[in-house]
Amino acid sequence: MKEITIQSPLDMHLHLRDEEMLKLVAPLTAETFAGAVIMPNLVPPVDNLDSLHAYKERITAAQGEHKFTPYMAMFFRDYTEAELAAAKEHMIGIKLYPAGATTNSEAGVKAIDAVEPVFKMMEEMEIPLMVHGETHGFVMDREKEFLASYEYLAKKFPKLQITMEHITTADAVDLMGRYENLRATVTLQHLIITLDDVAGGLLNPHLFCKPIAKRPEDREALLQAALAANPSLMFGSDSAPHPLSKKECCGCAAGVFTAPLALPRLAQLFDDHGKLDNLQNFISGNAQRLYGLTPLEKKVTLKKTPSQVPAAYEGFGQHVVPMHAGEELPWSVTEIN
Ligand code: NCD
Numbered sequence: 001m002k003e004i005t006i007q008s009p010l011d012m013h014l015h016l017r018d019e020e021m022l023k024l025v026a027p028l029t030a031e032t033f034a035g036a037v038i039m040p041n042l043v044p045p046v047d048n049l050d051s052l053h054a055y056k057e058r059i060t061a062a063q064g065e066h067k068f069t070p071y072m073a074m075f076f077r078d079y080t081e082a083e084l085a086a087a088k089e090h091m092i093g094i095k096l097y098p099a100g101a102t103t104n105s106e107a108g109v110k111a112i113d114a115v116e117p118v119f120k121m122m123e124e125m126e127i128p129l130m131v132h133g134e135t136h137g138f139v140m141d142r143e144k145e146f147l148a149s150y151e152y153l154a155k156k157f158p159k160l161q162i163t164m165e166h167i168t169t170a171d172a173v174d175l176m177g178r179y180e181n182l183r184a185t186v187t188l189q190h191l192i193i194t195l196d197d198v199a200g201g202l203l204n205p206h207l208f209c210k211p212i213a214k215r216p217e218d219r220e221a222l223l224q225a226a227l228a229a230n231p232s233l234m235f236g237s238d239s240a241p242h243p244l245s246k247k248e249c250c251g252c253a254a255g256v257f258t259a260p261l262a263l264p265r266l267a268q269l270f271d272d273h274g275k276l277d278n279l280q281n282f283i284s285g286n287a288q289r290l291y292g293l294t295p296l297e298k299k300v301t302l303k304k305t306p307s308q309v310p311a312a313y314e315g316f317g318q319h320v321v322p323m324h325a326g327e328e329l330p331w332s333v334t335e336i337n
């Protein structure tokens with residue numbers, strides 16, 4: 001039977017939420033991943049050291065006995081030098097959201113040029129910048145329109161490490177290859193689906209996320225970069241749980257919940273294309289090198305034996321529907337050490 005053992009898988013973009021939802025979803029990632037970059041878009045956002053420490057403690061309490069490191073990120077705002085200096089050793093980087101671009105981003109940045117002094121300080125202090133790169137333009141063009149801002153930042157702050165979060169277009173893959181200080185994360189769903197899967201037939205709210213899935217040629221460019229373990233590209237699930245009532249309703253929240261099935265589904269995808277050997281770098285090696293991380297040791301064995309994705313994950317009064325709900329996947333996690 002085909003199998004692969006992945007060392008210390010990392011999820012470089014993860015939403016764990018808070019309170020009861022955190023209690024439900026934290027163990028689902030902590031079980032199989034060695035670490036994850038925790039997004040700070042709570043209400044209110046995680047934008048000071050006190051709230052960062054308090055959130056990290058709640059995560060650690062919720063993750064249970066699993067070997068797992070939450071790499072904390074702070075929500076971008078007009079930080080002072082003293083604030084950055086104090087926070088640096090407690091976080092992996094700072095996440096910038098354009099105001100209103102996605103879930104809980106109302107406190108985000110309205111104009112990028114107004115906050116350049118913060119970028120300068122981050123560059124000097126070697127604090128990585130993570131960006132939700134979308135404009136407020138037409139929904140299919142938002143990422144493409146934002147690429148000029150990435151390019152501007154990459155040139156103006158050549159020592160600033162910039163991660164283009166959850167890229168969805170062939171143009172973003174191209175840009176990533178052109179600047180040494182630009183890297184990117186890509187989700188599972190954007191390697192698999194296009195806008196057709198979201199809205200081409202009956203509407204599927206569980207595949208609706210920001211940025212919206214794009215065209216077949218975009219998916220193909222992302223997939224080829226992932227399968228090749230392009231050294232600038234990292235896995236970031238952007239697993240973003242919302243309660244059923246916020247997904248199956250009028251005014252569906254953006255976010256796809258993939259954390260518990262990400263590893264078997266990625267094994268399937270890489271196996272289907274004969275690229276299983278590149279999965280290790282895509283899911284851990286690249287992130288370790290790009291962020292200088294030494295994750296906890298964890299060996300996760302995946303085998304080509306079927307596993308069942310539950311129709312929903314329930315507990316703590318929560319009910320969340322994952323991608324591939326109720327389906328059988330050809331691969332399973334069989335051992336974790
Ligand atoms: C994320 C969320 O729900 O917090 N939603 C999403 O569609 N990806 C926010 C984000 O990363 O944009």
Ligand code: ZN
Pocket residue numbers: 013015039238240
């Ligand atoms: Zn996200």
